[in-house]
Amino acid sequence: MSLVVTGTIGIDSIETPTGKVESVMGGSCSYFAAAASHLCPVRIVGAVGGDWPEAHKEVLESFSNIDQGGLEHRADSRTFAWGGKYMENLSERETLFTELGVLEEEPPPVPDAYADSSFIFLANTHPAVQLNMLEQFPNRRLAVVDTMNLWIDTARDQLLDLFQKVDGVIVNDLEATELTGITNAISAGHAILDMGPGFVVIKKGEHGAVLVHEDGLAVIPAYPAAHEQVVDPTGAGDSFAGGMMGHVASIDQVDLPALQQGLAWGTVMASFTIESFGLEGLQRTNETMITERLEQFRCLARIG
Amino acid sequence: MSLVVTGTIGIDSIETPTGKVESVMGGSCSYFAAAASHLCPVRIVGAVGGDWPEAHKEVLESFSNIDQGGLEHRADSRTFAWGGKYMENLSERETLFTELGVLEEEPPPVPDAYADSSFIFLANTHPAVQLNMLEQFPNRRLAVVDTMNLWIDTARDQLLDLFQKVDGVIVNDLEATELTGITNAISAGHAILDMGPGFVVIKKGEHGAVLVHEDGLAVIPAYPAAHEQVVDPTGAGDSFAGGMMGHVASIDQVDLPALQQGLAWGTVMASFTIESFGLEGLQRTNETMITERLEQFRCLARIG
Numbered sequence: 105m106s107l108v109v110t111g112t113i114g115i116d117s118i119e120t121p122t123g124k125v126e127s128v129m130g131g132s133c134s135y136f137a138a139a140a141s142h143l144c145p146v147r148i149v150g151a152v153g154g155d156w157p158e159a160h161k162e163v164l165e166s167f168s169n170i171d172q173g174g175l176e177h178r179a180d181s182r183t184f185a186w187g188g189k190y191m192e193n194l195s196e197r198e199t200l201f202t203e204l205g206v207l208e209e210e211p212p213p214v215p216d217a218y219a220d221s222s223f224i225f226l227a228n229t230h231p232a233v234q235l236n237m238l239e240q241f242p243n244r245r246l247a248v249v250d251t252m253n254l255w256i257d258t259a260r261d262q263l264l265d266l267f268q269k270v271d272g273v274i275v276n277d278l279e280a281t282e283l284t285g286i287t288n289a290i291s292a293g294h295a296i297l298d299m300g301p302g303f304v305v306i307k308k309g310e311h312g313a314v315l316v317h318e319d320g321l322a323v324i325p326a327y328p329a330a331h332e333q334v335v336d337p338t339g340a341g342d343s344f345a346g347g348m349m350g351h352v353a354s355i356d357q358v359d360l361p362a363l364q365q366g367l368a369w370g371t372v373m374a375s376f377t378i379e380s381f382g383l384e385g386l387q388r389t390n391e392t393m394i395t396e397r398l399e400q401f402r403c404l405a406r407i408g
Numbered sequence: 409m410s411l412v413v414t415g416t417i418g419i420d421s422i423e424t425p426t427g428k429v430e431s432v433m434g435g436s437c438s439y440f441a442a443a444a445s446h447l448c449p450v451r452i453v454g455a456v457g458g459d460w461p462e463a464h465k466e467v468l469e470s471f472s473n474i475d476q477g478g479l480e481h482r483a484d485s486r487t488f489a490w491g492g493k494y495m496e497n498l499s500e501r502e503t504l505f506t507e508l509g510v511l512e513e514e515p516p517p518v519p520d521a522y523a524d525s526s527f528i529f530l531a532n533t534h535p536a537v538q539l540n541m542l543e544q545f546p547n548r549r550l551a552v553v554d555t556m557n558l559w560i561d562t563a564r565d566q567l568l569d570l571f572q573k574v575d576g577v578i579v580n581d582l583e584a585t586e587l588t589g590i591t592n593a594i595s596a597g598h599a600i601l602d603m604g605p606g607f608v609v610i611k612k613g614e615h616g617a618v619l620v621h622e623d624g625l626a627v628i629p630a631y632p633a634a635h636e637q638v639v640d641p642t643g644a645g646d647s648f649a650g651g652m653m654g655h656v657a658s659i660d661q662v663d664l665p666a667l668q669q670g671l672a673w674g675t676v677m678a679s680f681t682i683e684s685f686g687l688e689g690l691q692r693t694n695e696t697m698i699t700e701r702l703e704q705f706r707c708l709a710r711i712g
Contacts, residue, residue, distance in 0.1 A: 193591045193592075194592075195591075286635065287497045287499075287635075288497075288498075288614070288633075288634060288635035288638075289614070289632075290632045290633060290634040290635070291634040291635040291636065294634065308615065310592070310593070311612065311615035311616070312615070312616070312627075312629055314629075314632060320708075321632050321708055322708055322709070322710075323616075323629040323630070323632050323708055323709050324629060324709065324711070325616055325618075325627040325628060325629045326627070328593075328594045328618060328625050328627050329592075329594065330592060330594040330595045330598065331590065331591075331592035331594070331595040332595065334592075351712075361712075364710065364712050365712020366712065367712065368711045368712040369712070398711075401711060402711045404624075404625055404626055404627055405626070405627050405628065405709070405711050406626075406668065406711070407628070407672045407702075407705060407706045407709050407710070408655075408665075408668050408669020408670065408671065408672040408673070
């Protein structure tokens with residue numbers, strides 16, 4: 105049931121209607137691993153530069169279930185950095201800057217000790233890098249890939265090649281439309297299944313998510329949050345993926361019912377992330393809080 | 409548990425990506441009553457003109473649980489008529505024409521025999537008319553009102569006066585934002601509660617609905633429909649309201665758990681409506697199909 109994630113570890117500067125933070129820990133790998141680590145042990149594969157703050161090291165260490173064996177420290181490189189500003193509605197954001205740093209270099213190697221990993225999450229990066237990573241996990245049982253509009257536009261063929269080799273795809277609704285030309289989430293999901301994967305999860309932010317699986321469908325609303333409860337949406341999607349993959353890895357099952365349960369765990373983990381800047385919400389939560397929120401969500405979303 | 413609806417009975421001409429129909433039976437009262445009548449008896453208060461087609465009379469009669477005692481036939485008037493065209497995405501539509509007809513005249517009287525009604529649904533019309541209707545049901549136990557942007561813009565004071573006197577409000581997400589200036593559905597819902605009602609249901613179309621109640625919250629996804637399964641979205645909102653109110657009337661309960669159950673019945677009834685033009689989907693369905701779809705929806709939307 106070993107779960108591994110490969111993705112970015114970033115230094116984020118974020119402005120939302122609620123406030124502003126500089127140089128907090130971020131990145132797809134970080135959010136995914138932090139969320140998943142509440143449910144099962146997680147291995148990370150990523151790289152940071154010589155400028156990686158000591159404080160971030162401490163944040164990462166505060167998640168005791170994260171195995172840092174695949175985190176490469178490159179003294180002469182710069183850590184990936186991103187700055188973004190959210191609009192008043194919190195759904196739209198503007199990228200203020202992107203400094204690729206280590207992402208422009210060779211991807212980090214996968215430690216030999218990780219080669220037996222069975223649950224693989226390839227967070228968003230160039231599909232050629234994702235494919236290369238994927239092939240380093242010959243014992244994979246469930247491989248899931250995230251992507252973004254940039255690669256859909258600029259590396260479509262490589263992305264479609266990758267889709268043939270993974271079990272699942274996680275995208276947001278805009279990406280699903282970009283991939284398929286279809287706005288309806290269910291229809292877009294079916295069109296993505298035709299591209300190769302056995303399932304696709306389409307995340308719709310405050311509107312929840314749908315799972316289109318070769319064996320059937322599942323739908324889930326978002327955990328209801330009032331505007332003032334949303335401090336920082338950054339990392340919600342990666343936390344959702346972390347919660348979902350963390351759950352299926354923890355129960356060691358990969359079928360539709362397991363993935364459907366995973367949607368709920370993903371929703372709950374994302375709900376903690378957006379309550380604070382950076383990884384704070386995931387740092388503050390614990391098993392009791394997670395179980396309570398899942399139970400509360402079950403009541404709120406019960407079908408009468 | 410007597411349920412009454414006051415609203416429009418219309419002659420609709422509709423164009424969607426799937427096809428085109430002329431002069432089919434429509435109107436808020438029709439959709440609401442047709443949906444609710446599968447769950448409990450419904451009384452209707454409305455008016456039609458001398459041009460009301462014989463075929464529409466037969467459609468209405470096909471719903472055996474609808475009591476037509478409050479349907480006024482005005483030989484010298486014209487029936488309300490509406491024409492609309494849906495865009496390819498089925499979420500946006502253009503109104504091609506509106507002929508108010510009987511809606512420009514005095515509202516129809518409420519039959520004496522209806523005065524004991526306990527569940528009241530005031531479908532969308534001018535809030536002054538809705539208020540006048542409301543006051544004719546002194547034994548009401550649950551009164552719920554629908555409205556639209558036109559009245560929010562042009563008759564806001566009267567609408568807010570009405571909100572003080574009803575138990576619940578049903579609006580879509582755009583109307584909720586128009587009412588409150590808030591885009592987040594949960595926050596907008598709380599702002600609407602501050603205007604007087606004990607609960608508000610915010611319908612989000614393909615993204616489901618949220619119920620913001622003075623005793624708590626409930627969220628529900630839409631029944632998942634692929635693009636090609638949606639033939640005509642007209643009347644989905646009124647069918648949703650009809651399913652919800654029909655359920656609470658049928659179990660004779662008005663608290664949060666009953667309304668939360670009602671969300672699911674509303675979702676299921678709306679899912680039948682959009683599968684065909686006009687009232688066809690609601691004509692074709694029956695108790696077995698409704699129960700089966702609700703059970704299927706429970707599986708699709710189960711929180712793991």
